[in-house]
Amino acid sequence: QQQVKQSPQSLIVQKGGISIINCAYENTAFDYFPWYQQFPGKGPALLIAIRPDVSEKKEGRFTISFNKSAKQFSLHIMDSQPGDSATYFCAARFPGTYKYIFGTGTRLKVLA
Amino acid sequence: DARVTQTPRHKVTEMGQEVTMRCQPILGHNTVFWYRQTMMQGLELLAYFRNRAPLDDSGMPKDRFSAEMPDATLATLKIQPSEPRDSAVYFCASGLTSGSNYGYTFGSGTRLTVV
Structure with a gap:
């Protein structure tokens, strides 16, 4: 019940495409849901976060969609770039x- | 940019030796975390402090690990004796927590290899 299940494990997207990463949780008491981005040799860096009373949050090309009833949330990266x-x-x-x-992490590769 | 500083960046040690990892949190941050990252387990919380007081160390093997904050500018994580299964990247993170929701800033980690 304390887990956060993340999928897919890896993702390859063409430049300009949309990257979508999903997470599911069981504990309905969780009260804050951030996404972190990690580059090789670096620590994770906060990307965007959402509270469970909000269904969507957008910051630039990054959007979190939150479905409280389904206990799922996802990260969408629009116009994906190799630097992502x-x-x-x-x-x-x-x-x-x-x-x-x-979550266990998703390795994203954006092809130039 | 303010950043969390961890030393050393890399450490190779022999089994049974003591290992000390250090972290300088961002000035003004009142919460400090120690995480361990491995391929198998992902990111695991080992311990965290708020206002230098330990709040939770339930993720830490008590018999060999210890975490302290001797002052507001230094957090340490010690392993004694070290074992090969302790090989991982250890991250320190700091944040300002005051009832609102804040993300944390992670350091670049200490990559520990125990042979």
């Missing part, structure tokens, strides 16, 4: 804490 090639992690926060549980 990285590993993406979804996460969920345990309520009343500062603890997050992370």
Whole structure:
């Protein structure tokens, strides 16, 4: 019940295409859902985040779609660029804490 | 840009040796986390501190791992004795938590290899 399941494990997208990464959770008490981007040799960096009372949040080419009833949320990268090639992690926060549980990661490769 | 500084970046040590990893959080951040990243387990939270007080270390093997914050500018993670299964990348992250939702800033990690 404490897991966050992330898919796909890897993704290849053509430049200009849309990249979609999905996460599903079971604990309905999770209260904050960030996405992190990680480049090789670097730590994860916060990309965008959403609260469960919001269905969508957009920042530039990055959009989170949140479906509370389905207990799913997804990251959409519009007009994907080779510079977006990285590993993406979804996460969920345990309520009343500062603890997050992370998904297993999606390795995205955007072809030039 | 403010950043979290971790040292060393790489460490190779022999089984049984003590390993100390250090982290300098971003000035003003009041919450510090230690994560471990492996291919098999992904990102695992080991411990975290708020205002230098340990809040949760349930993810940390207590018999060999210890985490401390001697002052607001330094967090340490020690492994004694180290074992090959401890080989991983260890990340420190810091954030400002005050009831609102904030993401954390991760350091670049310490890649530990225990042989």
